[in-house]
Amino acid sequence: MATLTVPATIPPVEEDCEQLRKAFQGWGTNEKLIISILTHRDAAQRRAIRRWYADSYGEELLRALSDEIHGKFEKAVILWTLDPAERDAELANEEARKWHPGGRALVEIACARTPAQLFAARQAYHDRFKRALEEDVAAHVTGDFRKLLVPLVSAYRYDGPEVNTSLAHSEAKILHEKIHKKAYSDDEIIRILATRSKSQLLATFNSYKDQFSHPINKDLKADPKDEFLATLRAIIRCFTCPDRYFEKVIRLALGGMGTDENDLTRVITTRAEVDLKVIKEAYLKRNSVPLERAVAKDTTRDYEDILLALLGAE
Amino acid sequence: MGDEVQQLTRAFSGMGGLGVDESTMVSALAQWRKQPEKRSGFRKAFPDFFKSHSEIDRSREEFMLHLVAEFARFKNLMVLWAMHPWERDARLAHHMVHQAHPAAIVVEVACTRSADELLGARRAYQALFHHSLEEDVAYRAKDKPYCNLLVGLVSAYRYEGPRVNEDVARAEAKALGAAVKRAGGVAGKLVADDEVVRILTTRSKAHLVETFKYYKEIHGRRIEEDLARKDDTLLEAVLCLAAPVKYFSQVMEAGLRDGADNHAKDALTRVAVTRSDADMDDIRAAYQDQFGAKLEDVVAAKAHGHYRDALLSLVGAAGK
Numbered sequence: 245m246a247t248l249t250v251p252a253t254i255p256p257v258e259e260d261c262e263q264l265r266k267a268f269q270g271w272g273t274n275e276k277l278i279i280s281i282l283t284h285r286d287a288a289q290r291r292a293i294r295r296w297y298a299d300s301y302g303e304e305l306l307r308a309l310s311d312e313i314h315g316k317f318e319k320a321v322i323l324w325t326l327d328p329a330e331r332d333a334e335l336a337n338e339e340a341r342k343w344h345p346g347g348r349a350l351v352e353i354a355c356a357r358t359p360a361q362l363f364a365a366r367q368a369y370h371d372r373f374k375r376a377l378e379e380d381v382a383a384h385v386t387g388d389f390r391k392l393l394v395p396l397v398s399a400y401r402y403d404g405p406e407v408n409t410s411l412a413h414s415e416a417k418i419l420h421e422k423i424h425k426k427a428y429s430d431d432e433i434i435r436i437l438a439t440r441s442k443s444q445l446l447a448t449f450n451s452y453k454d455q456f457s458h459p460i461n462k463d464l465k466a467d468p469k470d471e472f473l474a475t476l477r478a479i480i481r482c483f484t485c486p487d488r489y490f491e492k493v494i495r496l497a498l499g500g501m502g503t504d505e506n507d508l509t510r511v512i513t514t515r516a517e518v519d520l521k522v523i524k525e526a527y528l529k530r531n532s533v534p535l536e537r538a539v540a541k542d543t544t545r546d547y548e549d550i551l552l553a554l555l556g557a558e
Numbered sequence: 559m560g561d562e563v564q565q566l567t568r569a570f571s572g573m574g575g576l577g578v579d580e581s582t583m584v585s586a587l588a589q590w591r592k593q594p595e596k597r598s599g600f601r602k603a604f605p606d607f608f609k610s611h612s613e614i615d616r617s618r619e620e621f622m623l624h625l626v627a628e629f630a631r632f633k634n635l636m637v638l639w640a641m642h643p644w645e646r647d648a649r650l651a652h653h654m655v656h657q658a659h660p661a662a663i664v665v666e667v668a669c670t671r672s673a674d675e676l677l678g679a680r681r682a683y684q685a686l687f688h689h690s691l692e693e694d695v696a697y698r699a700k701d702k703p704y705c706n707l708l709v710g711l712v713s714a715y716r717y718e719g720p721r722v723n724e725d726v727a728r729a730e731a732k733a734l735g736a737a738v739k740r741a742g743g744v745a746g747k748l749v750a751d752d753e754v755v756r757i758l759t760t761r762s763k764a765h766l767v768e769t770f771k772y773y774k775e776i777h778g779r780r781i782e783e784d785l786a787r788k789d790d791t792l793l794e795a796v797l798c799l800a801a802p803v804k805y806f807s808q809v810m811e812a813g814l815r816d817g818a819d820n821h822a823k824d825a826l827t828r829v830a831v832t833r834s835d836a837d838m839d840d841i842r843a844a845y846q847d848q849f850g851a852k853l854e855d856v857v858a859a860k861a862h863g864h865y866r867d868a869l870l871s872l873v874g875a876a877g878k
Contacts, residue, residue, distance in 0.1 A: 359690075363677070366715045370673075376717045379760035383726075391752075394760070395692075398713035400680050402690045435700070439693040439709070 245521035247556035250284055257296045260285070264293070265301065268312040275313065275546045282325055283553035287517060290325050316505045317546040323513040324554065332357070332365035333372050335510060336397070340380045345389060345471035348478055348493065349510060350381065354396040355482035356489070359403050366397075388429035388472055395438035396479070402441040412447035413455070415440070419448070420456055423463045428472055437479055445483050487519055491526040494535065503542045508551070516554040524555065562589065562596075563603050569862065571628040572606055574816060576823055577865025578628050627820060632865040635827045639872075643832070647671065647679035648686055650828065651712070655694040660821060661708060661791050663828070664695060668711040669798035670805070673718050680712070703746030704791040710759025711795060717762040727765055730757050731772035738784050748785070749792045758795055767800050803837055807844040807853075814856050826857075830872040838874055 254260075260281055267274040282290065297305040306322055313321060323331050332353045339349040353365055369377040378398045385393055415436050422430040440448065452460045461477050481489040490511050497507040515523060527535040536557050540548060566586050569579035590596040601608040601615040608615040638646055647667045654663045668676060683691040692713045699705040733753050741748035748754060757769070773781045785793040797805040806829050812818060813826040833841060845853040854875045861869055 363715070370715075370717050370719075374717060374719055374721050376715055376760055376762065378714065379717065379762070382756040382760045390756075394756070395709060395713065398710070398715070399692060400677070400684075400690055400713070402684045402688060402693065404684075404688060406688045431705070432700070435696045435709075439690060439696045441690065441693070 245519060246517045247520040247524070247554065248283075248286060248517050249556060250286055250289070254285065254289065257289075257292050258300075260293050261297045261300060261305075264297070264305065265308075268308060273312045275317070276549065278309070278313075278321065279546070279550045279553050282321065283550065287327055291327060294325070313546070315547070316509065317550060319505075320509045320513060320547060320550050323509060324516070324550070327368070328361065328514070328517070329364035329368040330372065331514060332361070333368040333377070335514075336365065336369065336377055337373055337380065340377075340384045343381075343385050343389075345475070348507070350393055350397060351475060351478050352482060352510075352514070354393075354399065355479050356486050359399070359401045362397070363400060389475070391429060392434055392438070392472075392475065395434060399438055401439070402444075404441070405443050406441075407443050407447045409447060409451075412444065412451045415448050416451040416455055416460075419452060419460060420463070423460070426466070428464075428470075428476065433476075437476070442483055449480065449484060487522040487526045488530075490515060490519075490523045491530055494523070494527060495531065498538050498542050505543075505547070508539070508543075512551055512554050520555065562586070563600050566600055567604050567607075570604075570607065570625065571862060572604060574860075576628070576826065576861040576869075577631045577863050578625075579863040581863065631823075631827065632863070632868055634824075635831060635865065635868050635872075638827060638831045642682070643675065644678035644682035645686065646832065647675070648682035648691070651679065651683060651691055652687055652694070655691075655698045661699070661702075661704060662794050664708060665711060665791060665794045666798055666805075666809075666828075668708075668714070669795055670802045673714075673716050676712070677715065703750040705750075706755050707749055707759065707791065707795065710755055714759050716760075719762070720764050722762070722765045722768050724768065727768040728772045728776075730761070731769045731776055733757070734769070734773055734781065735777045746789075749789045754792070758792075758799065763799055770796070770800050803840045803844045804848070806833055806837075806841045807848055810841065810845060810853060811849055814860050826869065830869050834872040834874070838872070842873065842875075 255263075263277060263281060267277040282293075285293065294305045297303075297308075301308075306325060309321055309325075310318060323334065326334060335349040336353055339347045354362060357365070366377050369375070369380075373380070378394050381397055382390060382394045418432050419436060422428070422433050427433070436448070437445070449460055456463075461480055464473050464477050464480075467473060478489065481492075493507055493511050497504040497511075511523075512520065524535045527533075527538070531538065536552055536555050539551050539555065543551060565582055567573060568575070569582035569586070571578050598615070602610050606618070607621045608617055641649070651664050651667050654661060667679060671679065680691050683689075687694070692709050695712055696705065696709045699708050734757065737751045737754050738748060741751060758766070761769070770781050777784075781796060782793060785796060794805070797808075809822075809825045809829050813822045813824075813829075815822070829841075830838075842853045845851075852875075854870055854873055857869050857873060858866065
């Protein structure tokens with residue numbers, strides 16, 4: 245369930261745009277006003293605002309914002325204001341260019357979106373970057389990770405509920421056999437994870453548990469430092485339990501020394517209109533502390549304000 | 559009577575050729591009405607179709623199967639033509655995946671359609687078969703050396719604009735040459751090479767055209783020469799991506815050759831239907847350049863009946 249709340253009657257688009265323009269004209273910037281408008285508009289409304297703003301003032305809203313605000317606040321505002329597809333394209337491009345084995349944006353875009361949303365991200369990627377998403381991932385990622393990530397982001401999975409149970413049994417066996425042999429980047433593992441539909445994969449993982457008495461992720465924990473294994477586990481969790489997957493990403497981002505703002509911003513802006521409420525509940529359950537409190541403790545000023553607004557705080 | 563018999567034999571696709579000559583067959587019905595001895599003479603003079611015993615002529619199983627295929631050629635063409643292009647491509651791809659058809663059809667569909675046409679085909683595939691196209695291709699090609707290439711080709715959603723980074727194209731032309739050397743002519747090695755697969759399955763078509771130009775500059779040979787006879791799937795992919803018109807003209811020639819097998823002959827219908835609205839005029843021109851004859855003339859000579867007329871209509875002709 246989303247945390248985004250939109251007022252029952254919203255002002256006309258012109259008014260929103262005028263308010264926004266006023267917010268950054270003159271000396272200083274009225275960040276609170278920017279936040280209060282943008283975090284209470286859904287994707288279609290934000291799109292309308294951007295279009296009207298560009299038509300009336302002759303410049304892009306996001307360009308104007310970039311000139312006035314900076315750093316992690318700017319990043320959060322921009323990511324939030326973009327369309328989900330453009331946002332995913334932006335996140336994917338950033339991660340592909342500066343790719344490192346712990347990266348999760350590409351995994352999330354490939355596995356925690358519907359097939360249609362992943363495809364929309366690929367189209368948006370063409371428009372923004374004049375290249376294909378898979379092209380950039382293939383060019384910047386190397387080795388086993390490339391072998392895994394390129395098919396993952398290129399997939400256009402069947403979206404329906406039909407499942408072939410005997411295939412699920414046999415593919416669970418294949419996965420088990422390869423994992424047992426420590427052949428983690430074997431073609432078969434990649435084929436199954438990167439092409440089968442979500443419902444087929446869930447059936448396969450269930451069959452794995454039935455046949456081998458423990459969940460597949462348990463067998464993928466052989467080496468805690470192995471980033472490839474961690475990526476495989478992330479892929480599986482995005483399919484089986486996305487709310488707990490995202491809870492963990494946020495928990496690790498907030499925990500320990502310092503805060504990983506990239507991860508925090510990414511999860512909050514990409515899930516606010518999807519299931520951030522469920523993620524909040526999972527966070528509370530796991531950590532006995534409401535997520536808003538944990539975020540407030542670890543972040544400051546405008547960045548904190550926008551995150552809390554997206555979390556549904558009033 | 560000898561002439562009539564020969565005409566009717568040819569009408570039944572008896573001396574080779576594609577399709578059947580429906581109107582000749584129908585005239586024979588009228589001409590030979592109430593003359594069973596004419597029919598009997600026809601059977602005795604047509605050993606491919608009928609095996610003659612002393613009292614009875616028996617039809618041969620093999621020829622009956624051949625007839626089924628030849629009579630169906632026109633029907634298959636019309637049905638394929640009537641379908642939505644996306645459904646058409648989905649069914650063509652599905653054919654390969656579930657019967658032992660050559661991988662060429664999948665390569666053709668994946669590489670010669672635009673990015674959005676390929677997406678449409680993938681959507682249609684899901685709606686028809688409840689699996690994703692890449693899922694079925696990956697499963698079917700599991701242990702083949704061309705598996706990764708094929709899956710990558712059908713999963714691609716290539717950038718369609720003209721912008722090309724010349725430096726990258728040149729570097730990738732070098733990389734392709736290095737891969738060819740690495741493979742050393744060993745069967746199946748080049749098609750499974752990671753760099754080759756990456757470049758062919760992700761780069762835009764414009765980029766690939768530039769890359770192949772640089773390949774010739776740097777290595778002194780065209781990339782098709784280095785791929786010929788070593789790796790059919792790879793060669794097909796390269797041609798389909800960078801020179802589809804040439805590829806299609808070659809497919810037509812192979813289907814019109816004497817002794818062409820069924821797959822090659824079926825390709826005629828496929829190419830005629832799928833390219834008629836697109837680049838058939840260019841294909842005709844390429845055919846003339848490569849083979850020194852007019853495509854429509856060869857079709858007219860080799861095909862019969864409604865199928866011939868249908869092919870000619872789709873293939874078009876100079877001045878139409």
